[in-house]
Amino acid sequence: MATHVPLGDSPEDVSSLSPRQLAWRRRSDSFGRTWSVFRSNRQAMTGLTILVFFGLLALFSPLLVSVDAVDPSMASGPPNSPPIAGYPLGTDGFGRSVLSLLVVGSRVSLIVGLTATLGAVLIGATVGLVSGFYGGTRIDRVLSTLTDWFLVIPWLVLAIVLAAILGPTLLNVILVIAVTSWAMTARIVRAQTLSVRTLPYVERARALGAGDASIIVRHVLPNVFPVIFAQAVLTVAVAILSETTLAILGLGDPTSISWGIIIEEAFNAGAMANGYWWWMIPPGLCIIAVTLAFTMCGYALEEIFNPRLRRRG
């Protein structure tokens, strides 16, 4: 990990390294190159800074805000109060500090966003890899049709129906988002896989007797992984927005505290008509900031991993 000499131009003799060491060296070099490009992208770094901020906030939220501070029955502040001393972002209908709610909410919002994305990417990548690898066969036709189907049905309608049937718990919200947002990843991974599987080294691996599973996992997956990763970062933004949407529609878990749930409760309390802006606007801004940050990072990564995007315009 110490040196970041590009492998191809290296004057160093690498013949003494084992294949495993070589692979690690290659990966660390590749990571280093990506990072240096990423670092020089102002937009990407802005996004990353925002993400680090909210990530730390979510990680340390139990230290910053006690459980009792957001327990409705323990709330001691004046209800529906605009920002005053002690409550820098005002209070909600229970008299809880909106700032405390935001800090606690960051945790649920990010966990839901990340877990749902993990699920979506797992489904999407598997479907895309298998479908692309067996491109043109019956398996591909079935999986592609399934992907197309999930792409064309309006996701919100599907999500609402699923959420209504499954019931409002955090796990179900994650499940619903994962199930409704994997199709794009599958489509992209399939396209990438189709091109990778025709490369000579895949043929070589097959000639050496490697099975389908081993080729997919050891040779194709590492080559489509950057695409999956970039797509995953973009999907997080969508997942967080989806969680918010479901929460506002009353399909979230009302006993948990996420940014979407805070907005929903504000909406229920007539915040729009009553002018409780301190209750609605801050969680909205947090959601915008985080989704924007994920989007900025995602696009930057996409550009790095897909050089064709960069040459455009």
Added chain:
Amino acid sequence: MLSGPAHRFVNRNALRLLSAAFAGSLIAGLGLTGLPSAVADSASPSPAAAPKVLRIGLTTSIDNPNLFAVNSAAEWGSAVIQNDMALKFGPDLTAAPGLATGCDPSADKRTWTCHLRDGLKWSDGEPITSKDVVFSYNFVRDKQFDYFNSYFPEGTTFTTPDVKTYVWHMKDPGIGPMRPAWCYIVPEHIWGKYANSTQDQIKAVKLFPNVASGPFVMTQANPGQNWTFSRNPYFWGPKPTYDQVVFQLYTNQEAMVQALKNGEIDIADGLDGPLLPALNAIPNVAVQKVESDFWVSMAFNFGGQGPNSHPLPALKDLNVRKAIEMAIDKQSIVDKVYPGAAQPGETIVRPLSTYWHLTVPADKVIKYDPVAANALLDQSGYTKGADGIRVDPKTGQPLHITLPTSDDVNGSSDIGQLVRGYLKQIGITVDVKPTTAAKMYDLQQSGEFDAYIWYWSGDPDPNYQISVFSTSACDGDGHLSDGCWKDPTYDALDAKQRTEFDQVKRQQDVYAAQQYVYDQIPDIVLAYPNFIEAYRTDKVAGLVATPAKVGYLTTSYDYASMVSAHPAEQSATTDPSSSSGGIPVWVWPLAVAAIGVGVFLSMRRSSNGSDEFERD
């Protein structure tokens, strides 16, 4: 869990699905605040020739104008304004003269003879006879329109000795037509054609203009937008001042409040408490807090519903239930969940049934006192374990309650969270599980819960509400009992009020039943939430509430208010567009700017200076 036409309950979630997500409502809000008041004021009455129109805003769906397809609160309102009951709801929701002037019982109280008014006519000029009354009663029973036919005891038959007289013949003694029967009288010469039709065919019938006996009949319907009712020239009562009444649908309450402010509507119906601050900020708007016609409760499960019913055994101990009631701060629940628009709950007969509702005497009230609650549990042997959670001495089980909350009650999950906090103080843990109403019904049937938070909304008459706590209410599929509480003493009280014919004596029996439930705590009645109605005092006057003073100004139980209403005297000019309430102006540009920046940045797939990103 609802039965009978008392269905006033509005599921806001369903409405919100139709209305808006955050961004959508933000934009809608922007548009509305910017609406010039001049446009809105075009609706106000000016030239003498123009018809006088009363505009009522609603948020529940108006889909099918057919009387037999009524479902939402707004559709019930449309049924009330157009139709008559034989005996109608009076100022205290007991029977008052309607199409019929009154009924006389036979000595054995099995036969009741009722008399119609003179000169009654339908809105098409045809006479109204006792045959129409009996036809209507038989029609709803034959076609099984349950919400109308639950008022006729099994085996009741009707006869018409002459065109002005109809008779109830019942198997058992009873109060029969005096409850009164909430079944609208419809013309036989119109609906008789559908005697052989199915329920669905009848519900699909469209009549324009409608033929009915009430003060207004529907002349136009734009489903999902508005319904127009025009004055019935043959109405038997006093002539209404307004020529037309319009029900205008709004997709959300905020938009409706804005419309009231701008003068697009004269009355806003079916509002929820959270909008009170916004309403109070509008000049020339009066607010009617309607006394609650439903209650939110925490119901305990006593088990026995089925093989999967294993409620916490400790809940059978009255001391545990009593300690839980003492630990719950009902006043605080009301203040935080329904600010300014609810009263702490007490007994199981809703306060809107003013004649029957019992206010618990001060010496019998179970007061909020968490210290005494802890002491009571200590005395009863429920000692705290190492983790601070109390343990049942008989079973060794910790006191842990699974508490589903139903999403068809506004604020139910908020209440659940508050209850969880209160019970933590007395060493009982609670697992709040928000649930859809449909799943809640399954849980109630199977008994797979320890306690739940749901609501009841009975009839004006307390008979139904009292019966759902009796032992027989726990029999079989579709049983009504919340948690299968079984108490022979209560069953006797229920039977007594059911067979008492003297209303004054029956009131005492109804009081006794309520007091008994309050003492035994199968349910903790937590809150009586109000409905809110608001109207423009500079546009409309003469509205009367049913029931008197505390009830609905619009058409939930009776149309009296629509008959007595008249345009207000135009007094000092007002400026309805003055900025009061609502989000401060400066917030909007900020929010828009933030969204704009977000959209701009995310759309911009940075391609400038792409060379510097070039890799080797």
